[in-house]
Amino acid sequence: MTDEAHTHAEVVFKGIAAAPGIAIGPVYLYSKLVPEVNARAITPEDVPAEIERLRNANARAEKELRKIHAFAEQKLGSSSATIFEAQIMILGDTILMNTIERRIADELRNAEFIVSDEISKYKHLMLAATDEYMHERAHDVDDVMNRIIRNIQDQKLISRLEGTSVIVSETLTPADTVIFSRNQVLGYATDLGGVTSHAALLSRSLKIPAVVGLRNATRQVKTGDTVAIDGYAGMLILNPSATTRGSLDAKAARFRAFEEKLADIAGLPAETIDGKRVELSSNLEFAEEIEFAKVQGTEGVGLFRTEGLLIGRPDYPSEEEQTLVYTQIANAAYPHPVIFRTFDVGGDKLAPDTHHEENPFLGWRGIRVLLDRPEIFMNQLRAIIRASARRNVRVMFPMVATLEEVQKAKAYVRQAKEELRARGVPFDARIKIGVMIEVPSAAIMAEQLAAEVHFLSIGTNDLVQYMMAVDRGNDSVAALYQPFSPAVVRVIHHIIEAAHRKHVWVGVCGEMGGDPLATVLLLGLGIDELSVIPPVLPEIKKIIRSIKYKDARRVADKVLGMTREHDIREYLSSIIKNKVPEIPLEL
Amino acid sequence: MVERTVIIVNKAGLHTRPAAAIVKTASRYKADFTIKKGVFEINGKSIIGVMTLAAEQGSSLLLVFTGPDEEQAAEAMVELFEQGFGEN
Numbered sequence: 180m181t182d183e184a185h186t187h188a189e190v191v192f193k194g195i196a197a198a199p200g201i202a203i204g205p206v207y208l209y210s211k212l213v214p215e216v217n218a219r220a221i222t223p224e225d226v227p228a229e230i231e232r233l234r235n236a237n238a239r240a241e242k243e244l245r246k247i248h249a250f251a252e253q254k255l256g257s258s259s260a261t262i263f264e265a266q267i268m269i270l271g272d273t274i275l276m277n278t279i280e281r282r283i284a285d286e287l288r289n290a291e292f293i294v295s296d297e298i299s300k301y302k303h304l305m306l307a308a309t310d311e312y313m314h315e316r317a318h319d320v321d322d323v324m325n326r327i328i329r330n331i332q333d334q335k336l337i338s339r340l341e342g343t344s345v346i347v348s349e350t351l352t353p354a355d356t357v358i359f360s361r362n363q364v365l366g367y368a369t370d371l372g373g374v375t376s377h378a379a380l381l382s383r384s385l386k387i388p389a390v391v392g393l394r395n396a397t398r399q400v401k402t403g404d405t406v407a408i409d410g411y412a413g414m415l416i417l418n419p420s421a422t423t424r425g426s427l428d429a430k431a432a433r434f435r436a437f438e439e440k441l442a443d444i445a446g447l448p449a450e451t452i453d454g455k456r457v458e459l460s461s462n463l464e465f466a467e468e469i470e471f472a473k474v475q476g477t478e479g480v481g482l483f484r485t486e487g488l489l490i491g492r493p494d495y496p497s498e499e500e501q502t503l504v505y506t507q508i509a510n511a512a513y514p515h516p517v518i519f520r521t522f523d524v525g526g527d528k529l530a531p532d533t534h535h536e537e538n539p540f541l542g543w544r545g546i547r548v549l550l551d552r553p554e555i556f557m558n559q560l561r562a563i564i565r566a567s568a569r570r571n572v573r574v575m576f577p578m579v580a581t582l583e584e585v586q587k588a589k590a591y592v593r594q595a596k597e598e599l600r601a602r603g604v605p606f607d608a609r610i611k612i613g614v615m616i617e618v619p620s621a622a623i624m625a626e627q628l629a630a631e632v633h634f635l636s637i638g639t640n641d642l643v644q645y646m647m648a649v650d651r652g653n654d655s656v657a658a659l660y661q662p663f664s665p666a667v668v669r670v671i672h673h674i675i676e677a678a679h680r681k682h683v684w685v686g687v688c689g690e691m692g693g694d695p696l697a698t699v700l701l702l703g704l705g706i707d708e709l710s711v712i713p714p715v716l717p718e719i720k721k722i723i724r725s726i727k728y729k730d731a732r733r734v735a736d737k738v739l740g741m742t743r744e745h746d747i748r749e750y751l752s753s754i755i756k757n758k759v760p761e762i763p764l765e766l
Numbered sequence: 767m768v769e770r771t772v773i774i775v776n777k778a779g780l781h782t783r784p785a786a787a788i789v790k791t792a793s794r795y796k797a798d799f800t801i802k803k804g805v806f807e808i809n810g811k812s813i814i815g816v817m818t819l820a821a822e823q824g825s826s827l828l829l830v831f832t833g834p835d836e837e838q839a840a841e842a843m844v845e846l847f848e849q850g851f852g853e854n
Binding site: 264265268269271272273274275298301304305308309310312313316320494 | 781782786789809811812813814815817818820822
């Protein structure tokens with residue numbers, strides 16, 4: 180411990196746990212380094228040297244970008260890597276570069292000032308446009324401008340860290356995460372972002388502890404400060420005291436020991452002591468995540484968020500492009516099933532043809548968009564169905580609110596099959612169809628919906644939000660976001676009973692499915708499948724394997740009789756402490 | 767000087783790939799190439815300029831070519847636009 184840590188008070192920042200693990204070390208405050216640019220007069224004799232500086236900087240910037248591009252391509256796939264292609268093209272824009280060189284000579288100003296002035300013009304034009312896509316392009320232009328300026332000023336590439344550090348940043352782009360991960364990164368902490376942000380997903384698969392959504396941490400820590408990241412509880416602790424360090428070390432050791440034990444059960448089924456099987460599968464967004472999920476012992480993919488295909492591009496991918504990705508995932512998971520959820524755009528999720536809504540969560544999203552845009556929907560359905568030839572593919576519709584929506588969506592599936600049949604393409608003629616239950620109207624109509632499909636999957640995040648009328652991103656009401664609310668428990672119970680009456684299976688693919696506190700309850704309510712983020716798979720399996728189904732049923736019955744969220748949480752945590760004491764609960 | 771009016775036919779408008787195709791085609795000719803959209807005017811041989819054009823599907827652009835091979839340049843460019851940059 181440094182002496183400084185003793186002299187400064189401990190400060191705790193609460194955020195969202197994005198990737199598990201504990202890390203303690205010095206901060207590297209990574210700002211999107213906006214280099215300071217001052218106008219400086221130069222003499223006509225200086226001009227050749229100034230232009231030389233510019234050209235060298237450009238060459239170095241291009242080298243950096245090519246490296247990032249290659250690395251992103253390998254880690255994120257080629258569609259995500261195209262962001263960097265655009266930046267490389269700007270560096271190679273001879274009209275732009277000639278203009279900059281001419282202005283240096285004419286105006287007798289330093290290179291970085293002219294670069295900033297000239298490129299900013301384009302940036303402002305892009306920011307003035309109304310569509311989201313142009314704003315994204317403005318970021319690219321800004322990035323490339325800062326990269327040139329930084330190189331003119333001869334600052335080193337930021338990713339070349341000295342020693343090991345905890346990266347604290349406002350936000351991390353996929354590129355930042357990828358580049359940093361090559362170095363000795365102890366952990367990530369960001370002001371912005373959610374559990375499903377790209378950076379969070381990547382740090383989980385890279386096994387680097389991360390906490391996101393810390394709001395203003397970057398304004399309160401500086402490079403060299405000592406911090407601890409608790410990726411289990413979602414906390415960043417500045418100047419951790421000796422006591423805090425001790426308890427974090429103990430926690431890390433406890434989790435490590437537990438994780439080692441868990442590795443032993445990776446190959447075993449998710450089955451209770453008295454023989455009740457639950458299908459335990461993974462929620463994925465990128466094809467690259469599946470290998471990690473398999474190591475964690477997944478039995479398939481319970482939710483593949485196809486929106487991942489839309490990141491960093493202005494249009495929807497073609498049928499061919501989608502078929503390639505879906506087939507790759509289906510093959511990687513085989514013989515286990517993969518549930519592809521059709522594009523769930525709108526709400527907080529990006530849509531290539533973005534339009535503004537006052538209240539997007541109650542607006543045009545999920546199946547509503549797809550039914551209004553049959554060409555997009557049909558392209559995707561054909562691609563998913565084409566990936567089903569080995570019979571391990573299922574399709575699921577998001578944001579269903581009415582029975583008619585399901586019937587319309589099914590008609591499109593039939594049409595897609597007919598078209599493929601006419602083309603002579605092989606596919607699974609009996610591909611299973613399911614709906615997400617995440618809108619209260621769908622939850623209430625679960626039995627009627629179940630009669631139309633092969634399975635239901637409860638999306639608890641949205642269901643809780645819509646039932647409680649709470650946006651959990653809104654601090655003033657976030658405490659009312661209660662997945663263990665007696666109302667939510669009753670509705671989940673209703674959905675499961677309704678599905679079983681129609682002899683269809685029902686799963687949970689929301690965050691609640693991966694919450695160790697919910698496992699016994701969901702099991703006791705009769706859930707057939709849990710689809711969770713890969714890092715928590717072994718833990719959830721351990722709980723299932725440690726209890727009897729008949730005991731879980733008793734627990735569920737008791738919870739159904741409770742009327743306060745607090746009591747339900749207390750009771751469920753006492754059950755875990757009693758039955759599976761080795762589970763390190765975060766309450 | 768040769769002028770041509772074109773309509774963006776591909777779905778995604780003028781994003782990175784079409785922008786790159788435009789610049790690449792324009793660079794094959796000596797003629798200067800300007801793209802005008804309303805009051806807005808950019809150098810068609812500059813990728814950053816073309817990227818700045820928020821030209822969505824259905825919008826029209828005025829292409830202006832000036833130089834010894836302006837006819838050939840115009841012909842090649844119009845063909846590229848009409849084919850939707852090979853994107854459809």
